[in-house]
Amino acid sequence: KAGVTQTPRYLIKTRGQQVTLSCSPISGHRSVSWYQQTPGQGLQFLFEYFSETQRNKGNFPGRFSGRQFSNSRSEMNVSTLELGDSALYLCASSWGWGATNTEAFFGQGTRLTVV
């Protein structure tokens, strides 16, 4: 079956702009999580959605937001972009929320460059 699909793969934006990234989870998976990866901070958890509700949130400013649709697809938005937002943004899908003993599957990520 198809894996996790993230679009676009690459993006260049200017400071102050906003950006929307998209993630389509594996069919049947209802939980979507987002991560930011930078050379300095490594992989950091942004937020998690399950059944269209945010279930968990990392330590990021309010400029970072997300949502999940009824088909489990998810989007994340970053407003008022800063240079430091340049990163690889990764989406992961898993079967359920709060379930132990379940693995997450990651997409290839969206490489965002802010200039």
Next chain:
Amino acid sequence: DAKTTQPPSMDCAEGRAANLPCNHSTISGNEYVYWYRQIHSQGPQYIIHGLKNNETNEMASLIITEDRKSSTLILPHATLRDTAVYYCIGETSGSRLTFGEGTQLTVNP
């Protein structure tokens, strides 16, 4: 969340077994240990996970000590394509994964 400690880097000869250690002394009794790897610029890839028993799948084996304070991921016959950063993760809340710095495994020909 269980804090994990891994060596920053390791080398392994192609065809030999790669044994990657992880300390997770603060792990609670119901927290699973997960292993993921990330090949350069790709998304992390799930490898294996376990609770207290040793686990094996087509990719690797996971050996967890009886006191659950440490574990070892074993790649039985490492290939050049196994060169990656390997992350050991103690289970966190929901589906949230807390990644540390991981171990850069380099498989040499």
